Amino acid sequence: MIKQRLLFKLYMTLWLPITVGCTDFVEMELPPSQLTGEAVFNDPATATAALANIYASLRDRTLITGGSRGIGNILAHYADELDYYGSETASLHDFTVHSVLATNSEVATLWNDSYNLIYACNSILEGLDERMSLPGGHRAQIKGEALFLRGFIHFYLSQLFGDIPYVTRTDHMVNATIGKLGASGIHEHLVHDLEESMELLPIEYVAADRVRANRFVAMALLARIQLYFGYWEDALSATDVVLGATGQYVWEEDLGNVFLKGSKGILWQLSPGTPGNNTLEALTFIFEQGPPTMGALSQSLMDGFAINDQRAVQWTKSVTDGTDIWYHPYKYRARGPSGSSVEHSVVLRLGELYLIRAEARMQLGDLEGAMADLNKIRGRAGLPDLAGLNGEELETALLRERRYELFTEFGHRWFDLKRFQKAGEVLGPLKPNWQESHLLFPIPQSELLANPDLRPQNDGY
């Protein structure tokens, strides 16, 4: 009994102070698997990891991913590069037959995932501005890349959706009710971001295999942007600078080497996440038996190859089941894992730069110069030089060369048809649903509901 009394006293003496005393019991630190924003930007390694998220997302899931949900595959079906053999209930069918609605979930994913990465860019930019403790060299490199990536993603969004918000901060109060900018406003922002990026980024690559942006990568993107927005002279001057950097960039004469990861003609490529893996593009496009289960190169594309065009031999491959024959893109050949990876996803390469310059020169009236650039491309493909074309013929030749050089790469074909106002002429006969309004994707309906300032919806949706 006495023992029990003692126990009770002990119980009371322990309990009362604890109960009354400690309120910091419920205060908590972050767990080891999470870092505060502050900690991330105090260390070059973690700041780089925040940046790596954006590259990895672009590679694996967002916008330009080589997977089947990336614009490389979607726009190839939306335009005239790939014929669709897959299920009618898959979302790719909607793009193939041009019945994309404002409620389309793939479109919403493109939009939301892209702005999520833009948030990541802005979070890095604000983090670097607030915490000056990061060494200067790292600061400039990371900030330059974040600006470049922010411009890169906005550029694609503006091409897909037309007028869009250009988001430069993380503040959700501002971004929740942000309005759309017209083409000139977007252009102004893009140029501003890329010029600042070029100032910050060094000429050298910070990583092996050209998997992160340097100054020339930003400049090459700027050249493309200026071209798309009709600033030919600016496009021309930027291209001249990049093509002049012959110490770093060397024209690859062998078609079979253009997409190998060590090619000197590559400006920027995305390395696979798993060592020894290769590109998602190869997994998406290549099939080994017929009939195909998703996309195969369209009849019109295959029929249109010029005789002797070596790209038909090197960059496409046929598959037959004995009676029928199908073709798939074969720019990337390594499908699945190999001992060490041989190919990365090439985002920017010299071939496009020559085509940009050719187009800029053509638009500025330098037809000879334009033909010289096109001949650089044609020569590698085993085609004879062009000579003496008039303006109209040159435009046809340029569009055609772009089609055969850049097929199934990130929707180049679609953006070309759009830029040259040829989409209706080319796609009208192929797509019974065709409407001029299909030049732009619809703004996701969920977004119009969540932010009325994004209204009106694009025409036709």
Added chain:
Amino acid sequence: MRRVSLLMLLYIFLMPSCALYMQAGTVLEPPQATVSGTVTDTSGNPLAGVNLVVESKRIGTISGLDGSFSIQASPSDVLVFSMVGFKPLTVPISGRDKIAVMLEEDVTQLGEVVLNAGYYTVTERERTGNISKVTASEIEKQPVSNPLAALQGRMAGVNITQTSGLPGAGFNIQIRGRNSIAAGNDPLYIVDGVPFASDPINNTQTSGILGGSISPLNGINPADIEKIEVLKDADATAIYGSRGANGVVLITTKKGRSGKAEVNIHLNTTLGRATRSMDLLSTPQYLEMRREAFANDGIEEYPANAHDVNGNWDQGRYTDWQKELIGGTVHRTMAQASVSGGSNGTRYLMSGTYQRENTVFPGESGYQKGSVLLNLDHSSDDGRFKLHFSGNYVVDDNDLPAADLTLTSRTLAPNAPALYDDHGELNWADNTWNNPLADLESRFSSITKTLTTNGVATYEVVKGLMAKLNMGYTDTRMKDSRILPSTRYNPYYGADSRYSVVYKGIASRASWILEPQLQWQGRAKGLKIDVLVGSTFQQEGKEQLGLYGEGFSSNHLLDDISAANYIDVNRNTHDSYRYQAVFGRVNVAYQKKYILNLTGRRDGSSRFGPGRQFANFGAIGAAWLFSEESMIKGAFPFLSFGKLRGSYGTTGNDQIGDYQFFESYGLGGVNYDGVETLVPSRLFNPDFGWERNDKLEVGLELGLWRDRILLAGNYYRNRSSNQLVGIPMPGTTGFTGLQANLDAVVQNRGVELEITSRLWDSPKFKWELGMNLSIPKNELLSFPGLETSTYADRLVVGAPLGIRKLYLSTGVDPATGVYRFRDYDGDGVISAPNDQQWIGDVGPDYFGGIVNSFGIGPFALDFLFQFKKQQNWNYIFNGSYPGLMSNKPVDVLDRWREAGDNGPIQQYTTGRNTLAVQGFNRYGSSNMAISDASFVRLKTISLMYDLPNSNDSGMDCTLYLQGHNLLTISGYRWGDPEFTGGGRLPPLRQITLGTKLTF
């Protein structure tokens, strides 16, 4: 009450033999006379099994089936009659040799039913709050493996739906409606005094088939449950403070009873099948749809991928895919053994259960569960010191295919090829389809081990003052894996084991709780006072490790992730949660008529930022037992019990996940250029606090004719404010939501009615009828700035939270054959959001259950009908337009074919007619996507038979047959009406045969 009558039943059928035995064994001393007679109840029915003792001699007997008794006693002796449920009666013999005795039913039965209110207990009679209870005898009548399934249809105000018919899947439970716009609506679960975290700990990457959630409540074996109590109103829940907003579910496991060791053996076997298949198109109907769709779209030459109509597939073939893919029979076997007993000082119960079942899918898959329960109680000789321990260990082993074939079975073309080719291999039909069985090559498996322990020490310091320490520890460990071998791919892809992928997850959650308490009880002059003070310290830690392996040298090595060419740790998280509180209760009862109950809690949670962790909650409850007033007693003699009660108070909700107030970066789980990526976790907002829920309730409880009929009616009104929401954000913010408090008020109010009546109560025939009905109403009361908020197009003030704003269909345009809709804004164009003004609500209008229990001799028959009046999404919602290569319900046959038709269904299309696609898409977001899904369901039927036992074996044997979901009456034709998750396996129809032995 129900328990009492069940005991009686058992008593009556066991006693005749015992009575004989006792009579034979009673040795009496002369001079004695034989006294005989009959015992009846007040209505003259003979009472069997009444205990009868000669007061002076301490000897006795028991009345027989006809109520008769006979005993030797001296003429001056006094006989004492007693029986459970009746008032004891003392009868002097006074020289008589024949005595007729009438026992009065004990109207204080309600007083004997003790309810667990968590920190304290209260009698049914004296409770001021709203507490519903389900006992083991009701749980045992249904073949369920999750405790929540046992509550369906049995409690007013508790709405439960199953998320999948697969073993191990979860349940949605809402107690009195949806309080929170976005935070969790789960109640707080307490198992034997220890909070039981109900949120899944598994990694969603591994468990896709169960919709990403594996219910941790599977870690509690229903057969080990003594009772489940649900606390609903403020009076009962405010003592749980910040975690009581959505109600509290108290689960108590079985305890030992003192006496000779008793062994229980319980075996059963169950057969189950999927129910309510959809009436789909036959092959000719389907092909007609396809051809007509192509014709409508102006396509004459069928495209290469239209295998069903272009000649690649046999057009004469028909397969009932629902039968083929989800038509299997589930076999479940359950075995349980328990031993219980003890002395007055120490009691014990030990129970072990094993259960296994397979699935309806083709191939091998299954679910196994084993559990052990140990309960120990000890009290010191003087009864002042008591110790209780319970330990419960459950191993849950789930081995399922990685995909649910239900949706496939409803959409696959009826002329799709055979599953297997002539060689018994998966048939790929020249790459013209994805063989659905390839999904079964992938496997999901999980093993969850759950340990729940609880220790309670109480010590009576002085008379009336008790010190108590409640301690608990729970530990859940889970390993799961999803194995995706290369053989799941069409061999056409040429994939070998280098393409095999394995996900593995290892998760654990451990939680401890410490709750010191003091209880004091005092009585003076008709006043009874109960005081309780206590405090809580709780910590919960959760860890998850996720592994990803890719590329194996052989598919035989997939179980060993170290054999992968590439291994990535894609998740390694540690979360902790800490919680602290002080709480108290003061209960004052005056003359057993007037009762006042005050409860309160101050608590703090680590889920909130600095300065926002603590808050106060409390409630006041009162009851007036007006049937005790002499005036009322005189005026309404049939009224055996009458109580008016009410309560008002505040509770809170902190179900928002940990660390939400931090600005942080987490690991992305992928690698770029040799760097593991860091991803921004969320939009940053440190300034959010508790969600507050004010609850008001009034209730009236009546017992009529000696409690033969018990009526209870409640009205409640809960208002939830300071809403903790993930405010949906436009994508331009970078995220789709932001954690914040929103100045909106959600109201749940409703009426609940419960009736229990013993319609017939005689030894030969008993009939008990119970009914419960809930009529809930959910309403958004206010939302300042709704018009300009991101909720503008989702919520309407004055309407329930679960609404959807939809288009209003105006039928098919006879000219174009495309759906038309009302143009609300009159701008000539149908567009969202302006023309989505029709409000659809899929919440229940009312629901409830009807229980009938019959006892006929040794047979006991029970029915439970569950009913619900509601609307639900039909096949049009989330469906695809008719005309695609996807089978459809026969509803689509009634369609537009040519100008002038106005069939309810628009023209078929293969997707090339944008107007028709758009029309269908809007149709799917229109009033037509909602149908009446009210139903009446024979949820449970149970027939039990007590085998007559021989005199000396001492063995009691019960056989039973149970049915679950046997019959559903509903106008809803597109699957299970109750079920909200489209494309998942609905709850199964089951028949169980079992036996219980006690000796």
